[in-house]
Amino acid sequence: MGTSFLRAEIRSVLAANRIELALLHIGVFGNMVRLQGVLRRAAGLPELTNEALESMEAEIRRLPGVRRVELHLTNWRRQDSAWKPVAAAVRETLVFDPHAGAAPLACSDETAAEVPAQGATRTARRASTFLPWDAT
Numbered sequence: 001m002g003t004s005f006l007r008a009e010i011r012s013v014l015a016a017n018r019i020e021l022a023l024l025h026i027g028v029f030g031n032m033v034r035l036q037g038v039l040r041r042a043a044g045l046p047e048l049t050n051e052a053l054e055s056m057e058a059e060i061r062r063l064p065g066v067r068r069v070e071l072h073l074t075n076w077r078r079q080d081s082a083w084k085p086v087a088a089a090v091r092e093t094l095v096f097d098p099h100a101g102a103a104p105l106a107c108s109d110e111t112a113a114e115v116p117a118q119g120a121t122r123t124a125r126r127a128s129t130f131l132p133w134d135a136t
Contacts, residue, residue, distance in 0.1 A: 003028045009063050010035075017056050018042050031067040033060060039073045048076075050083045 006028050014021055023038040041048055053076065061069050076083050 006033070006063065006065055010060055013056065013059050013063070017052070018045050019056075031065055032070065033066055033068070034070040034072065036072040038075050039071070040075065047085075053083045 007026055010026050010028070010033060011021060014024065014026075018041045020038070020040055020042055023040065025034075025036045027034040027036065039048065039053070057069055057071065060066060071078075073086075075086050077086050078084075
């Protein structure tokens with residue numbers, strides 16, 4: 001069975017479970033499948049549960065040609081043989097205005113978070129909006 005066909009079958013399973021596909025990277029390496037990113041349902045639907053995630057993982061494992069499934073999820077973690085949701089961290093970014101004339105100061109993360117440098121504006125974003133391979 002080809003990689004493209006298997007990837008399409010996996011996407012079909014995820015779509016049937018109303019998963020936001022744009023937040024998830026699907027990798028197929030021979031008979032191994034890797035899902036990486038944020039696993040959540042489309043807006044307006046009930047949140048995923050441990051049981052729903054286990055069922056979806058089992059459904060992917062049953063696809064012809066799949067022998068191993070790896071889930072590298074930023075918002076779920078396997079703990080005590082059960083999937084547990086992980087709270088989304090808040091990322092803070094300092095944006096520097098190059099025309100303000102102030103150079104960034106060298107200081108610890110705690111200090112930088114408390115006192116923005118001159119010419120910087122503070123923005124906070126939920127980490128779940130970023131994919132793990134996002135360089136921003």
